[in-house]
Amino acid sequence: MNGKNAGCHQSVVSIDGVFFFYEQKKVIDDLCFDILERDFVGLVGSNGAGKTTLLRMMVGLLKPSQGQIKLFGEPVGGFRDWDLVGYVPQKNSLNPLFPATVKEVVLSGLYGKKKMFRRLTKADYQKCEDAMRSMSIEDLADRRIGQLSGGQQQRVFLARALINNPRLLILDEPTVGIDARTQADFFQLIRHMHQHHHITFVMVTHDLDMLQSYLGNEPVQACGGLKFFVKHTHEPEDCLETNLTHSLQL
Numbered sequence: 001m002n003g004k005n006a007g008c009h010q011s012v013v014s015i016d017g018v019f020f021f022y023e024q025k026k027v028i029d030d031l032c033f034d035i036l037e038r039d040f041v042g043l044v045g046s047n048g049a050g051k052t053t054l055l056r057m058m059v060g061l062l063k064p065s066q067g068q069i070k071l072f073g074e075p076v077g078g079f080r081d082w083d084l085v086g087y088v089p090q091k092n093s094l095n096p097l098f099p100a101t102v103k104e105v106v107l108s109g110l111y112g113k114k115k116m117f118r119r120l121t122k123a124d125y126q127k128c129e130d131a132m133r134s135m136s137i138e139d140l141a142d143r144r145i146g147q148l149s150g151g152q153q154q155r156v157f158l159a160r161a162l163i164n165n166p167r168l169l170i171l172d173e174p175t176v177g178i179d180a181r182t183q184a185d186f187f188q189l190i191r192h193m194h195q196h197h198h199i200t201f202v203m204v205t206h207d208l209d210m211l212q213s214y215l216g217n218e219p220v221q222a223c224g225g226l227k228f229f230v231k232h233t234h235e236p237e238d239c240l241e242t243n244l245t246h247s248l249q250l
């Protein structure tokens with residue numbers, strides 16, 4: 001877990017002495033944790049343990065009260081290469097009247113703060129097609145997202161996170177509210193992505209059985225109410241495919 005080596009062992013997320021307080025309430029208590037390239041990290045904890053808070057700090061939406069988080073070696077506060085990071089926040093079921101189409105939602109993954117008002121290019125539309133195809137949702141492209149099932153919506157949000165071909169994918173309870181069969185399919189898809197692509201995963205889930213079947217029974221670290229399960233995938237031959245939006249079909 002420790003070490004910032006070359007090649008497949010680079011540090012992707014480094015969490016160093018992080019505390020987080022909401023007013024007087026301590027939520028994260030002196031957390032130190034390194035996530036290396038191509039790790040799959042499963043983050044587990046009871047309601048209110050601080051999982052979402054930690055993910056939000058990783059993507060710069062919250063600032064640690066103390067300590068530091070680095071992404072790809074850069075402090076999050078100064079990190080600019082957000083195309084490397086895909087984030088799928090906790091599911092909110094969408095109002096069926098929400099007007100955006102699937103294609104528009106996926107394309108919106110391209111809008112960094114700076115790019116918000118630029119014109120979309122042919123290459124952007126191609127990336128969108130690739131991302132939708134990788135999640136097998138191309139047939140839904142013109143449907144309103146609010147009219148889709150929970151499982152379909154999750155695939156759309158994953159495609160949105162994939163459109164920039166990220167190297168770090170952060171998923172906050174991606175299968176909540178989805179039936180068991182769809183959850184199993186979704187998890188298989190995530191495993192496939194991890195096994196075949198040069199990508200690091202951090203996933204919060206309450207589905208311990210599913211997680212342990214892939215990451216083993218023992219957490220590698222516990223901090224407060226948080227438990228970290230990790231699968232390392234550091235063999236050089238595991239790092240051949242790099243383009244996430246290619247050949248993701250199961």
Ligand SMILES: Nc1ncnc2c1ncn2[C@@H]1O[C@H](COP(=O)(O)OP(=O)(O)OP(=O)(O)O)[C@@H](O)[C@H]1O
Pocket residue numbers: 022027045046047048049050051052053054
């Ligand atoms: N904006 C906020 N202001 C004050 N307290 C907050 C705020 N957001 C979260 N909290 C509190 O911080 C604690 C951690 O919340 P967090 O959402 O990180 O937990 P979690 O582990 O993701 O929980 P869950 O499994 O229920 O999603 C909880 O006690 C929560 O009530």
